[in-house]
Amino acid sequence: MSVPLVEMRDISIAFGGIKAVDGVSVDLHAGEVVALLGHNGAGKSTLIKILSGAYPADAGEIRVRGAAARIASPRDAKTYGIETIYQTLALADNVDAAANVFLGREIVTRWGTLDDAAMESQTRQVMARLNPHFRRFKEPVRALSGGQRQSVAIARAIYFDAKILIMDEPTAALGPAETKQVGELVLELKRQGIGIFLISHDIHDVFDLADRVSVMKNGRLVGTARVEDVTKDEVLGMIILGKCPPGAVPGPGASADA
Amino acid sequence: MTRQLRALEIDPRLVGMLGALAAIWIGFDLLSGGAFLTPRNLWNLSVQTASIAVMACGMVLIIVTRNIDLSVGAVLGFVGMLVGVLQARLLPELLGLEHPATWLIAVAAAIVAGGAIGLFQGALIAYLGIPSFIVTLGGLLVWRGAAWWVTQGQTVAPMDGAFRKLGGGIEGAIGAPLSWAIAAVGCAAILAALWFARQRKLRFGFAVRPAWAEATVALLSCGAVVGAVAVANAYYLPPRVAERLAQAQGLAIPEGGLFIGHGLAVPVLVAIGVGLAMTVLAMRTRFGRYVFAIGGNPEAAELSGVNTRRTLMKVFGLMGVLCGIAACISTARLNAATNAAGTLDELYVIAAAVIGGTSLAGGLGTIAGAMLGALVMQSLQSGMVLLGVDAPMQNIVVGLVLVFAVWVDTVYRRGIR
Ligand SMILES: Nc1ncnc2c1ncn2[C@@H]1O[C@H](COP(=O)(O)OP(=O)(O)OP(=O)(O)O)[C@@H](O)[C@H]1O
Ligand SMILES: [Mg+2]
Numbered sequence: 001m002s003v004p005l006v007e008m009r010d011i012s013i014a015f016g017g018i019k020a021v022d023g024v025s026v027d028l029h030a031g032e033v034v035a036l037l038g039h040n041g042a043g044k045s046t047l048i049k050i051l052s053g054a055y056p057a058d059a060g061e062i063r064v065r066g067a068a069a070r071i072a073s074p075r076d077a078k079t080y081g082i083e084t085i086y087q088t089l090a091l092a093d094n095v096d097a098a099a100n101v102f103l104g105r106e107i108v109t110r111w112g113t114l115d116d117a118a119m120e121s122q123t124r125q126v127m128a129r130l131n132p133h134f135r136r137f138k139e140p141v142r143a144l145s146g147g148q149r150q151s152v153a154i155a156r157a158i159y160f161d162a163k164i165l166i167m168d169e170p171t172a173a174l175g176p177a178e179t180k181q182v183g184e185l186v187l188e189l190k191r192q193g194i195g196i197f198l199i200s201h202d203i204h205d206v207f208d209l210a211d212r213v214s215v216m217k218n219g220r221l222v223g224t225a226r227v228e229d230v231t232k233d234e235v236l237g238m239i240i241l242g243k244c245p246p247g248a249v250p251g252p253g254a255s256a257d258a
Numbered sequence: 259m260t261r262q263l264r265a266l267e268i269d270p271r272l273v274g275m276l277g278a279l280a281a282i283w284i285g286f287d288l289l290s291g292g293a294f295l296t297p298r299n300l301w302n303l304s305v306q307t308a309s310i311a312v313m314a315c316g317m318v319l320i321i322v323t324r325n326i327d328l329s330v331g332a333v334l335g336f337v338g339m340l341v342g343v344l345q346a347r348l349l350p351e352l353l354g355l356e357h358p359a360t361w362l363i364a365v366a367a368a369i370v371a372g373g374a375i376g377l378f379q380g381a382l383i384a385y386l387g388i389p390s391f392i393v394t395l396g397g398l399l400v401w402r403g404a405a406w407w408v409t410q411g412q413t414v415a416p417m418d419g420a421f422r423k424l425g426g427g428i429e430g431a432i433g434a435p436l437s438w439a440i441a442a443v444g445c446a447a448i449l450a451a452l453w454f455a456r457q458r459k460l461r462f463g464f465a466v467r468p469a470w471a472e473a474t475v476a477l478l479s480c481g482a483v484v485g486a487v488a489v490a491n492a493y494y495l496p497p498r499v500a501e502r503l504a505q506a507q508g509l510a511i512p513e514g515g516l517f518i519g520h521g522l523a524v525p526v527l528v529a530i531g532v533g534l535a536m537t538v539l540a541m542r543t544r545f546g547r548y549v550f551a552i553g554g555n556p557e558a559a560e561l562s563g564v565n566t567r568r569t570l571m572k573v574f575g576l577m578g579v580l581c582g583i584a585a586c587i588s589t590a591r592l593n594a595a596t597n598a599a600g601t602l603d604e605l606y607v608i609a610a611a612v613i614g615g616t617s618l619a620g621g622l623g624t625i626a627g628a629m630l631g632a633l634v635m636q637s638l639q640s641g642m643v644l645l646g647v648d649a650p651m652q653n654i655v656v657g658l659v660l661v662f663a664v665w666v667d668t669v670y671r672r673g674i675r
Binding site: 073074075086094100103105114118121 | 463
């Protein structure tokens with residue numbers, strides 16, 4: 001099998017006494033969608049925040065295309081082509097959509113000043129793909145609806161030629177039409193060879209979009225399986241009971257009586 | 259009416275502040291029997307506002323990032339003492355008295371010293387994570403004490419002649435012809451800026467103001483520039499000074515007296531220059547964008563790859579630089595350096611920024627608003643001096659106005675939500 005795009009090996013991080021992520025290993029190949037599943041507080045967001053540079057891991061190793069990667073800040077992650085849609089969206093509420101999309105990577109004019117017109121024009125183009133009804137380009141994102149804000153966060157992640165895309169519950173606030181649009185976007189990005197970590201609580205969405213699922217429970221990995229090899233009920237069993245079915249590769253967090 | 263205002267794309271809050279300023283000016287003029295709205299008083303008002311206005315520009319960015327700087331008055335005092343000793347004691351020995359480079363060296367030293375102090379405090383705040391309130395409260399005590407130590411409390415005077423121009427006064431005004439030239443350049447720049455902004459929007463197919471609105475904005479802006487210069491030029495030099503000038507240039511003195519206008523004061527030009535530069539910095543550069551993004555959501559800025567710590571340190575460094583410039587203005591105006599210079603300035607600077615619409619919750623504020631806020635504060639103070647209101651009462655009024663202004667702003671903001 002080819003060298004994985006991303007490998008996270010034995011990643012651990014603790015906040016105070018709580019081991020939020022404990023010896024978790026996951027990997028992701030180019031053109032693949034890997035869903036991260038688990039109950040609330042299982043450690044999914046924390047795990048991907050380590051990959052996106054938001055938290056430094058206490059232990060473990062990250063490899064990108066087979067080479068050890070040093071990711072100490074979100075800036076580092078972006079240099080590896082890792083883009084993230086955070087569960088909290090991470091938008092600056094007081095500036096407009098374009099300013100958020102380009103935050104940290106602004107388009108500047110010949111004189112080094114911000115080229116707001118160019119940024120707005122580019123933002124309009126990306127948003128047209130995500131949410132064609134979006135019109136409120138001039139307002140601070142504080143004034144937008146939850147779904148509109150989510151569209152802005154997605155636009156920011158896909159605009160900059162991501163190689164590795166992390167989507168932490170990207171459709172949580174979206175209506176059915178927009179959710180469908182994001183689903184189509186995921187498949188299109190996958191066709192382009194982008195690797196995607198998708199965190200979702202919607203098991204049907206996951207089975208529609210993902211190639212593999214990795215399930216976490218209490219900070220530990222229950223197991224990883226190809227979606228063809230397991231049923232939805234088996235995956236629910238992994239999430240709720242930590243029970244690893246025969247079709248899955250068990251991790252350190254699988255319950256012993258399985 | 260509202261639709262027309264919207265077409266103009268003028269910030270309604272700015273209009274409100276201009277209205278408040280007009281009310282204050284007219285009110286004082288009526289109460290003082292026409293002594294407030296005279297070229298002389300307005301000219302002095304502009305000079306007195308300069309130092310606070312310069313510092314208020316920096317305070318806006320500090321408050322926008324959800325921080326505060328309580329040390330600006332003390333930094334002004336300390337840097338003022340350094341600059342005073344440098345040009346009144348050290349440089350005359352090295353270069354000789356009234357050397358043409360003295361003022362330049364003094365100003366450069368003030369900027370470097372202020373900037374270094376600001377960067378140092380900013381580093382403590384950004385990298386060590388000490389709250390800015392504490393760092394700058396400590397700074398207030400430290401730099402005020404340091405200002406005393408420079409000369410063991412002695413006042414240093416007089417200042418270099420060229421340096422004194424930074425403080426205004428008769429030598430510190432640029433004269434009518436040059437003022438008109440600046441007005442012309444200013445109007446041309448306004449028209450060019452409007453034109454380029456419009457072209458840019460059209461190129462991307464975005465909506466632009468209707469032609470009448472564009473013309474109105476251009477007319478109002480240019481009118482303000484021309485009006486301000488006209489007032490400054492209508493404040494004439496005292497007859498004896500004018501006669502001396504005429505004699506020196508070998509001019510005949512016409513019948514009915516000689517009227518030579520002061521023109522714009524140098525410190526006012528400095529403040530306007532700082533205001534313009536800071537507006538460009540805040541609105542049109544990456545640095546400014548990051549400052550506002552940090553104020554809106556520090557975590558989001560960090561996750562977007564903004565180097566929030568370095569940005570924060572730079573904001574405090576910038577504040578220090580502006581304190582250095584303000585120190586030059588106030589030292590030059592007094593023609594002396596005293597260790598008490600700038601006492602309580604931190605409060606006036608913060609008040610100016612807040613009256614000018616800067617939100618203490620962060621993420622919101624404009625340079626123009628803060629400079630207007632400084633003008634409002636100084637207008638209140640000068641007006642009360644003109645009316646013979648005693649100092650304790652002045653403080654009471656300014657304090658009440660500050661609270662009232664912020665309340666009005668809060669109500670307004672709730673209204674637009
Ligand atoms: N910054 C933090 N400080 C302290 N504890 C944290 C922090 N971030 C996460 N945790 C803890 O780590 C655990 C895992 O949290 P995480 O956000 O990764 O869960 P999750 O799987 O994403 O849950 P959800 O489905 O609700 O989004 C939780 O117990 C949480 O309280
Ligand atoms: Mg989560």
